[in-house]
């Protein structure tokens with residue numbers, strides 16, 4: 001293994017700047033002569049906008065300009081990146097999402113007026129002087145009744161508030177399987193609304209250079225090229241060569257910073273209007289009502305099982321909340337990222353899923369860590385545990401009975417996906433061992449002796465990552481390709497700069513990608529620099545989400561490296577006076593097969609830039625290559641998690657006494673970073689299971705709009721973890737990697753709820769399973785027993 | 788506008804600031820010390836933790852005028868030059884940061900925690916960190932970093 005190459009737990013190079021407080025996040029960027037923007041947002045969920053009086057505000061001290069929707073008539077709406085086609089070939093309803101609310105406000109937090117001033121305080125003070133006449137309308141909040149509620153719909157384009165009614169799978173085969181089932185398990189699940197809450201609030205700085213007619217946007221994004229494309233082409237009509245988008249250090253994303261948001265388009269547009277740079281930074285309470293939320297599904301599911309305990313079919317009906325407008329990838333989350341994952345790790349023949357996506361007067365909902373896959377996993381892993389309980393089978397054993405076997409890969413699921421490889425038994429066994437599953441009954445008895453209720457929960461998740469083959473997603477409605485690009489520039493003295501379209505906002509790409517390059521070129525990792533996040537520096541990029549950076553972005557880097565190595569062979573052949581076919585590249589040197597003639601990589605690099613003795617007739621000077629990599633399939637990380645809880649029935653307090661994760665991410669570049677990704681994901685999933693939830697009242701007020709009411713997991717809420725990996729390398733990408741960013745958040749939620757249900761010996765409990773809910777469930781049992 | 792003077796990271800600074808200026812705004816905007824972050828507006832995330840007269844405080848909930856005459860230390864002043872403080876080094880060693888946004892506040896809070904309790908148990912560490920939110924790491928490796936920084940066996 002090359003030192004600091006593939007497989008080493010190399011310490012992160014990013015850490016130094018973050019630890020010293022000299023990272024550069026968007027709000028740290030200041031421009032000469034900068035102004036500040038404040039958005040006046042709707043305080044009500046649904047209203048017609050009557051008279052807007054700006055006259056007093058306009059003359060307030062420090063005000064530079066004030067804009068409303070009337071000023072933005074020539075500007076496009078925020079576009080949606082995915083078209084879903086529902087039943088009977090009906091395209092989804094796609095109402096316009098204006099930059100500033102036009103005519104109507106549709107959720108609390110909808111921006112109505114933008115005030116630009118010399119200071120943030122001046123902007124806020126002036127905003128206080130704006131008067132807006134809101135003619136309130138009844139709010140549509142509950143998606144289950146949105147279709148029939150009557151009254152004014154969220155959008156006139158969707159009079160029944162339905163965005164689409166989508167179905168997938170083989171309904172006839174599923175019905176037939178249910179007809180012959182020996183046992184049917186049914187469950188009703190709420191996958192509650194969450195707020196991503198990256199610790200860095202969104203921010204944007206817009207700059208316009210009149211001399212060159214160039215726009216620059218600094219923004220908190222996971223994918224600056226996607227923002228350039230969407231904002232340039234669909235909103236502001238700025239061609240790519242006049243628009244630079246920079247996503248500098250970004251303080252976490254978890255999906256919420258994928259999407260194109262109105263505020264970043266506005267500051268880009270307005271910077272030209274006012275002729276000065278404009279900065280906007282969200283306050284946390286603003287983030288709560290303007291960052292896209294996650295999850296928010298309500299599902300009824302049924303599982304058909306034969307007399308031998310074999311799963312036969314799954315049927316699901318889901319309501320998915322789109323919120324008030326379609327966010328960038330909102331429609332794909334409850335459909336193709338959800339329905340296709342319902343086979344889980346199990347070999348069973350029939351699945352049918354129906355999803356009704358609804359508009360409501362709430363913040364738009366879009367991808368949040370896992371995006372559709374956590375929702376699917378929650379359904380399958382909850383219903384499987386419930387079925388095992390009903391059939392009086394061990395929950396691990398019931399899963400194993402139904403696993404896709406190692407010899408069945410590649411495995412065609414009934415919901416379109418082809419799993420290339422996996423070994424579910426291996427990760428199950430690793431988890432059972434690490435969690436001492438066999439010792440659980442004794443621990444349960446010990447807890448019971450203390451008056452405590454102990455439970456164990458298993459979850460065997462699968463996800464589809466490495467998003468995604470372009471032609472496939474194109475057929476499914478994506479309005480873009482999902483390849484990735486990379487340029488590898490070998491500098492004359494042999495150091496290497498890599499420009500990647502992936503974006504790191506905590507994942508540590510600067511370290512891991514350098515490890516890949518070091519291993520492939522046989523050079524020290526310290527000689528490699530990873531550059532990302534700036535459309536002026538990077539050839540192109542689709543960015544980071546869906547655990548795609550290494551599987552897709554890393555593959556593009558490998559593609560470019562292979563071209564570099566091949567070009568080097570031509571140069572080496574010339575220098576070593578051998579035929580190209582006889583040149584081998586290994587450990588940082590080109591050799592002639594069977595001889596000791598050799599040239600180091602550094603010598604070849606120098607020759608490429610000082611081509612005195614050089615095959616100049618056939619090979620161009622220089623050593624720089626670009627590669628675009630389009631994945632051949634999704635990757636399928638999978639694993640088993642086991643959670644053990646102890647509940648105090650007197651208080652309803654649940655303590656996670658043990659949590660083990662056994663994941664198969666394929667090959668691993670940096671085990672330390674992979675473990676860190678798993679830890680973080682686990683806590684997000686545990687947060688959903690036990691603490692977090694965005695709650696709207698029936699007027700459409702977000703009553704969990706700050707950290708006072710939205711319960712973020714803190715250090716004393718969660719345990720330490722035991723994490724292991726098992727490995728079946730991905731078969732279709734050059735590094736054999738699958739991706740590890742989302743697994744923890746996908747697999748942990750059902751594991752925790754399964755454990756709590758097991759402890760309480762109940763069928764279901766609503767999330768978050770707060771002490772109150774747990775206490776009530778525990779108490780209901782005792783009360784019933786007493787009757 | 789009140790005039791304030793204080794020592795920040797060992798340097799004497801003074802300025803005229805509006806009376807409602809928060810300490811974090813003064814540090815970030817006037818002094819360009821952008822290592823101290825803002826993660827919330829309800830004094831709950833700890834991204835803004837700095838030391839005032841040797842105590843960890845949330846600079847988003849302190850007015851700049853309240854620090855008049857005080858000695859303030861931010862993440863930028865924790866270790867001289869290019870050095871890393873023991874706690875900073877332990878964070879790197881344990882991979883206790885991902886996006887880095889919570890990190891300055893975390894580190895400042897941990898330095899204070901260890902000053903008051905040099906050998907905290909895992910439970911005490913978790914309790915001591917509970918004023919700081921990290922969305923990335925799941926805390927496991929932060930606990931580990933605190934154990935390393937305090938010269939204790941790693942249990943996380």
Ligand code: FES
Pocket residue numbers: 824825826827828829830831832833834835836845846847848
């Ligand atoms: S910024 Fe969140 S506590 Fe200070």
Ligand code: FES
Pocket residue numbers: 199251252506883884885886887888889890920921922923924
């Ligand atoms: S490292 Fe990202 S919030 Fe803590």
